[in-house]
Amino acid sequence: MLYVLFIFYYLMQEKLVGSIIFYMTAGRLDSNTIEAKWQERWLKELSYSPDLEKAKKPFYNLMMFPYPSAEGLHVGNMYAFTGADIYGRFMRMQGHDVFEPIGLDGFGIHSENYAIKIGEHPAKLAKKTQERFYKQLHATGNSFDWGKTLETYDPEYYKWTQWIFVKMFKAGLAYRAKAPVNWCPSCKTVLADEQVIAGKCERCGSEVQTKQLEQWFFRLATGKRPDGNLYAESLLANIEKIDWSQKVKIAQRNWIGKSEGMMIKFEAGDSEIEVFTTRPDTINGATFLVLSPDSEWVEKVTSKENKRKVSEYIKKYQTSGSDEIDKEKTGVFTGSYAINPLTGKEIPIWISDYVLAGYGTGAIMAVPAHDERDREFAEKFEIEIVKKEPDKSLWQEIEAKGWGNRHTNYHLRDWLISRQRYWGPPIPMIYCEDCASKGKGEQKDMPGWYSVSEEDLPVELPYVEDYRPRGTGVSPLATEPKFYEVKCPSCGEKARRETDVSDTFLDSAWYYLRYPSVGVKNTAWDPEISKKWLPVDMYIGGAEHSVLHLLYSRFLAMVFRDFGLIDFEEPFTRFYAHGLLIKEGAKMSKSKGNIVVPDEYIKKFGADTLRAYLMFLGPFDAGGDFRDTGIEGMRRFIDRVWNLYAEHRNTVLTEEKDSREVLVKMHQTIKKVSEDLENLKYNTTISALMEFVNLLRDKSEAGGKKAKGNIRCAEWDEALRTLVLLFAPFAPHMTEEIWVEVLGEEFSIHNQPWPSYNSEFLKVEQVEIIIQVDGKLRATLTIGKQDSTNQPKVEDQARAEAKIKSWIEGKKVKNTVFVSGKLINFVTE
Numbered sequence: 001m002l003y004v005l006f007i008f009y010y011l012m013q014e015k016l017v018g019s020i021i022f023y024m025t026a027g028r029l030d031s032n033t034i035e036a037k038w039q040e041r042w043l044k045e046l047s048y049s050p051d052l053e054k055a056k057k058p059f060y061n062l063m064m065f066p067y068p069s070a071e072g073l074h075v076g077n078m079y080a081f082t083g084a085d086i087y088g089r090f091m092r093m094q095g096h097d098v099f100e101p102i103g104l105d106g107f108g109i110h111s112e113n114y115a116i117k118i119g120e121h122p123a124k125l126a127k128k129t130q131e132r133f134y135k136q137l138h139a140t141g142n143s144f145d146w147g148k149t150l151e152t153y154d155p156e157y158y159k160w161t162q163w164i165f166v167k168m169f170k171a172g173l174a175y176r177a178k179a180p181v182n183w184c185p186s187c188k189t190v191l192a193d194e195q196v197i198a199g200k201c202e203r204c205g206s207e208v209q210t211k212q213l214e215q216w217f218f219r220l221a222t223g224k225r226p227d228g229n230l231y232a233e234s235l236l237a238n239i240e241k242i243d244w245s246q247k248v249k250i251a252q253r254n255w256i257g258k259s260e261g262m263m264i265k266f267e268a269g270d271s272e273i274e275v276f277t278t279r280p281d282t283i284n285g286a287t288f289l290v291l292s293p294d295s296e297w298v299e300k301v302t303s304k305e306n307k308r309k310v311s312e313y314i315k316k317y318q319t320s321g322s323d324e325i326d327k328e329k330t331g332v333f334t335g336s337y338a339i340n341p342l343t344g345k346e347i348p349i350w351i352s353d354y355v356l357a358g359y360g361t362g363a364i365m366a367v368p369a370h371d372e373r374d375r376e377f378a379e380k381f382e383i384e385i386v387k388k389e390p391d392k393s394l395w396q397e398i399e400a401k402g403w404g405n406r407h408t409n410y411h412l413r414d415w416l417i418s419r420q421r422y423w424g425p426p427i428p429m430i431y432c433e434d435c436a437s438k439g440k441g442e443q444k445d446m447p448g449w450y451s452v453s454e455e456d457l458p459v460e461l462p463y464v465e466d467y468r469p470r471g472t473g474v475s476p477l478a479t480e481p482k483f484y485e486v487k488c489p490s491c492g493e494k495a496r497r498e499t500d501v502s503d504t505f506l507d508s509a510w511y512y513l514r515y516p517s518v519g520v521k522n523t524a525w526d527p528e529i530s531k532k533w534l535p536v537d538m539y540i541g542g543a544e545h546s547v548l549h550l551l552y553s554r555f556l557a558m559v560f561r562d563f564g565l566i567d568f569e570e571p572f573t574r575f576y577a578h579g580l581l582i583k584e585g586a587k588m589s590k591s592k593g594n595i596v597v598p599d600e601y602i603k604k605f606g607a608d609t610l611r612a613y614l615m616f617l618g619p620f621d622a623g624g625d626f627r628d629t630g631i632e633g634m635r636r637f638i639d640r641v642w643n644l645y646a647e648h649r650n651t652v653l654t655e656e657k658d659s660r661e662v663l664v665k666m667h668q669t670i671k672k673v674s675e676d677l678e679n680l681k682y683n684t685t686i687s688a689l690m691e692f693v694n695l696l697r698d699k700s701e702a703g704g705k706k707a708k709g710n711i712r713c714a715e716w717d718e719a720l721r722t723l724v725l726l727f728a729p730f731a732p733h734m735t736e737e738i739w740v741e742v743l744g745e746e747f748s749i750h751n752q753p754w755p756s757y758n759s760e761f762l763k764v765e766q767v768e769i770i771i772q773v774d775g776k777l778r779a780t781l782t783i784g785k786q787d788s789t790n791q792p793k794v795e796d797q798a799r800a801e802a803k804i805k806s807w808i809e810g811k812k813v814k815n816t817v818f819v820s821g822k823l824i825n826f827v828t829e
């Protein structure tokens with residue numbers, strides 16, 4: 001008994017202490033103090049670290065992997081993360097066990113280029129960046145599980161990135177080959193096709209060149225699944241099954257770029273040139289062939305007399321950008337001719353960079369009468385243009401005469417994995433000259449190559465003082481004999497480690513699998529935990545990753561599924577692309593010096609204000625314009641909400657109609673906010689909350705009075721309780737403060753059930769409107785009370801009434817008299 005009394009007394013004290021704090025801060029909220037306080041409490045109580053094994057309703061809420069450099073968290077990151085966090089918090093209040101991990105994609109060219117720029121070693125820089133970035137993230141109040149962070153440069157992580165490479169190699173999905181590749185002269189490394197944007201390097205903006213180099217590839221385009229189908233086909237087919245925005249789906253479909261057509265052979269002296277065309281029905285108008293400058297046929301067909309000119313052209317092509325679509329056509333004649341199998345005519349063979357090596361066979365039949373680019377080329381170089389109607393029977397004729405076969409072509413190419421750079425996971429392969437000369441190797445078609453055995457992983461990235469790219473086609477690791485001198489795993493002779501590192505897109509193509517298994521030893525991901533938590537339920541990120549990252553991730557998931565390592569094929573059940581932020585009307589960029597770092601705003605206005613402000617800027621998928629004046633307005637709103645609890649908590653509504661109005665608005669708001677949150681319509685959610693807050697303020701001032709003693713108003717209490725719950729995902733700190741310290745409820749608000757609405761209150765009250773024509777009653781209109789004061793709505797509906805129609809038909813209404821909520825009178829001529 002004494003014990004119970006003691007507890008009671010203790011609780012009273014707690015309440016009292018809470019009240020004192022609350023009165024001290026009444027008026028204006030002291031954001032910095034309360035935000036730090038709750039962040040510490042959440043961390044201490046592991047509020048956002050669900051028990052991954054025991055969770056009953058797992059919900060994996062993931063935001064795209066950030067790759068910050070030393071300036072750390074950018075307001076653009078915060079915009080994306082806040083939007084994702086709000087969704088996660090909403091799901092948590094709906095009863096889900098939400099897992100919301102965060103980490104750092106710190107390997108790769110982006111971080112390395114920055115290290116070069118400021119002259120600091122990337123390994124040292126990474127440590128600093130990590131510390132700063134995580135500290136900044138803490139301050140935003142997101143519900144991250146801080147026990148599950150991961151960094152791609154951590155050997156504990158990249159061990160498994162290398163393990164994936166080995167798996168791919170063993171399955172024949174990783175290979176080495178000489179191929180024309182994109183070369184960035186500034187980054188001094190090769191780039192994947194996806195990393196070349198309009199002829200420029202995605203990382204640094206330099207014009208990309210073409211080089212013939214031996215490289216590692218993953219069979220993204222040529223790989224076959226156990227059932228014999230191409231991965232490319234499954235990647236395409238699955239697009240129909242996933243809940244992603246249309247734009248992203250279209251981008252993926254276009255990148256895979258499937259087209260049906262024919263492979264047709266053209267005789268050219270001793271050679272035979274094979275072209276892919278989607279229009280075999282226009283072969284009757286094919287008047288020349290065009291080879292890509294990278295084509296293997298170039299050397300074979302170029303005549304002696306034209307050699308000098310051709311090599312000049314190719315040299316020029318290799319040292320300048322080639323992807324600009326609108327530039328004027330350039331080209332050179334090979335001096336040779338091919339035979340059009342249908343017409344039997346000799347047609348000239350040209351070379352031009354408007355034909356890409358990666359498209360079809362790197363050679364096309366040009367039909368200037370039907371193709372815009374072919375026509376431009378023909379006109380410039382005065383090649384014959386023959387106008388013939390396309391003839392569908394030509395498909396059959398070409399096949400029947402054996403000139404060609406039906407063929408499906410893909411724009412997609414194999415994924416270029418190797419980089420001649422320092423800051424990445426070393427590719428875990430060993431090359432033995434001796435074995436190679438005897439034709440021995442781990443894979444039949446790759447003599448001399450062996451993968452590093454699993455127990456020897458990770459192949460750690462050594463500390464190299466001069467880590468800058470050499471531009472010689474090899475990585476800085478090739479200057480470290482201690483690193484590359486190894487024994488052949490097969491014959492024991494002197495062998496050489498691969499010195500290239502893997503593409504950073506490989507690091508980020510599987511990280512979502514590791515998060516739930518962070519800390520698990522001896523396996524990349526725990527099969528039981530993966531089964532429970534994957535695939536990712538909600539994935540939020542930038543639309544600029546529509547092809548690169550998302551396609552690589554999908555491909556690897558499919559491969560892992562075929563390896564029996566996971567039980568799903570698509571990694572992200574729902575993907576939502578958020579919009580981009582601009583600053584005062586201009587794109588944020590380092591060169592303009594207008595990048596917003598959240599720190600100062602959080603310090604000045606509080607994280608809750610910044611969060612709500614960012615989400616109020618516009619529809620989440622459209623982005624918005626960040627303005628300092630706007631954030632001040634949001635701070636005022638936050639203070640107004642706080643004030644409702646600090647100053648008007650004890651309001652008693654004395655009029656029945658006030659109580660009713662408050663309850664109706666409350667249920668409307670619950671409905672609106674719940675629906676909008678589900679669809680990530682955050683700006684309209686906040687508008688709805690603002691309306692609700694305005695009504696409550698009006699009522700507390702006009703309709704209510706302050707309670708004396710223990711008198712409480714149930715409706716008012718319910719309204720305040722509901723408001724704080726609805727606002728919790730946006731302003732997690734202030735709402736926690738209100739919940740625990742002001743309302744005296746149990747910690748934490750973020751684990752409370754989401755309010756539900758009572759549809760009884762949503763029934764629209766109906767009123768009758770009198771409709772007159774020339775002052776005489778002709779009909780009545782039943783309409784929702786809210787609409788009854790809206791003249792255009794009433795007028796439209798009144799005019800649509802059959803009786804009224806007949807009264808005003810053929811007449812001109814010269815005036816309309818409207819008595820709001822009561823009457824409408826059409827005055828005719």
Ligand SMILES: [Zn+2]
Pocket residue numbers: 184185186187188201202203204205206
């Ligand atoms: Zn570059």
Ligand SMILES: [Zn+2]
Pocket residue numbers: 432433434435436488489490491492493495
């Ligand atoms: Zn050997």
